[in-house]
Amino acid sequence: MSKPVGAAKLGRLGSSVFAEVASWRSRAEASGIDVIDLSIGSPDLPPSERVMRALSEAALDPASYRYPSSHGSELFRRKAAEWMRHRFGVELDPDEELLALMGSQDGLAHLALALCEPGDAAIVPDPGYPVYAASLALAGAEPILLPLKAGNGFLPDPDLVPDEAWERARFVLLGLPGNPIGAASSRELLEALVAKCRRHGVVLVHDLAYSEMGYGGYRPISVLSVPGALDVAVEFHSMSKSFHMAGCRLGFLAGSREAVGALRRLKANIDYGVFGAVQRAAAEALDEAMEPGYSGFRHIYESRRDALVRALGEAGWPVEPPEATMFLWAAVPQPADGARTSSRRFAERLLAETGVAVVPGDAFGGEGEGYVRIALVEDEARLIEAAARIARWLPDYLQEGG
Structure with a gap:
């Protein structure tokens, strides 16, 4: 009789959502979609x-x-x-x-x-x-x-x-x-x-x-x-x-x-x-x-934050601007029919239908349901393009239900 390979504790290591998002992204790219990946918080700029x-x-x-x-x-x-x-x-x-x-x-x-x-x-x-x-x-x-x-x-x-x-x-x-x-x-x-x-x-x-x-x-x-x-x-x-x-x-x-x-x-x-x-x-x-006048990269991210929050608001998705970090924590827009859409379902549709990748909030625990995390890891032009795609898609999504 063969023994199982892999400790049982590996099954308790947390959410599989990140692997799911990666698979959604791969499918979208394979179908020819230009993906704007705002899922992983990896800085897009080098150090000084x-x-x-x-x-x-x-x-x-x-x-x-x-x-x-x-x-x-x-x-x-x-x-x-x-x-x-x-x-x-x-x-x-x-x-x-x-x-x-x-x-x-x-x-x-x-x-x-x-x-x-x-x-x-x-x-x-x-x-x-x-x-x-x-x-x-x-x-x-x-x-x-x-x-x-x-x-x-x-x-x-x-x-x-x-x-x-x-x-x-x-x-x-x-x-x-x-x-x-x-x-x-x-x-x-x-x-x-x-x-x-x-x-x-x-x-x-x-x-x-x-x-x-x-x-x-x-x-x-x-x-x-x-x-x-x-x-x-x-x-x-x-x-x-x-x-x-x-x-x-x-x-x-x-x-x-x-x-x-x-x-x-x-x-x-x-x-x-x-x-x-x-x-x-x-x-x-x-x-x-530690040199006088050093400001690092925070002004870049603050400008990106402001640009994306403004553009998403104009698209009909109001998002509270964070006071720190490189992420937006955004409540999932809910359809007009009153049916609740899960974070995961919303993120999957968003990527498949607009090419914008975000992380469902339940990847971070049960209290994260109802939210998605959006990483500010593209330049302002790409972030505004992401918001423009969402603006074209969101009305139909809200009308037809999740």
Whole structure:
């Protein structure tokens, strides 16, 4: 008798929606449709010339081809600590309170393995980035869902989780602003979360991958800037989105030395770290970000956001502009006959009939039903073209029903 191949836990790794969207896109392209892909949040622009030059020069250095350190080069860790001080006023020990990662997703995927025993519980947002729940499945930990509701501006209300659940949880994981929803957090909310975690002995994990993508004067806040947070909190940062180094796979975890140390011990048994040339280029990117007048890429995304929100509104699909990140979180337009159309059905029809690819909201959890995520990963001309296609299609869709 043959044995099954593949662990049962793989079936709990989360939504298959992303694979479905990829198959819809392949079918559309095979039929000759020009697809405007706004589904995957992969930046369409390269990093700055200075960063690319630094990477090229470092790649020509023979020393770059030795094994890197599993917890990150001294140069990168010290530069990341310097940037945290410059950007957020946070003082970190780069040896004990900072860990380089193969992108923040690497750390998010492994954190529960480092912090939890099988059967433990952790609090995660719904909707939330899929790796949050996937990491718990890999670790054999129970997810306790914290719903993000439109009535609260999609911000977490820690009191929606009962005290009994807080007592069971090993950590709470939130992204403020996050993926798929770019809601802006206040310092008061972060202070309340730190106090709640301190009261219940829970580690606060803050995913701040979009720290440099705030709009309209809003600049995302580090939870580590809250007094006392270093005792109970860690924070993920990424070079992917804000610095357009997504293909380089580099990020870092900062904060509580106990939690950082736990992930460091785990990672030391898994890999040898990130290519040294990439770390040198990332150090250059952080150096550039600390220069006077640096604004990065956020103005590009803010302009794209404004253009697409305006064009979709003119098309008859009003969408609330996010305060941060590279995504719109858009309520699914509902047909005139009153029948409710699922996020998945809407996204499938939108791609098949207009060539515009978006992600159904249920890919991010049950609370995401009724929404789609739209990534601002094309230039303004293509985004306006996407809205124009939707404008031609939407009236018939709303009239005939989903």
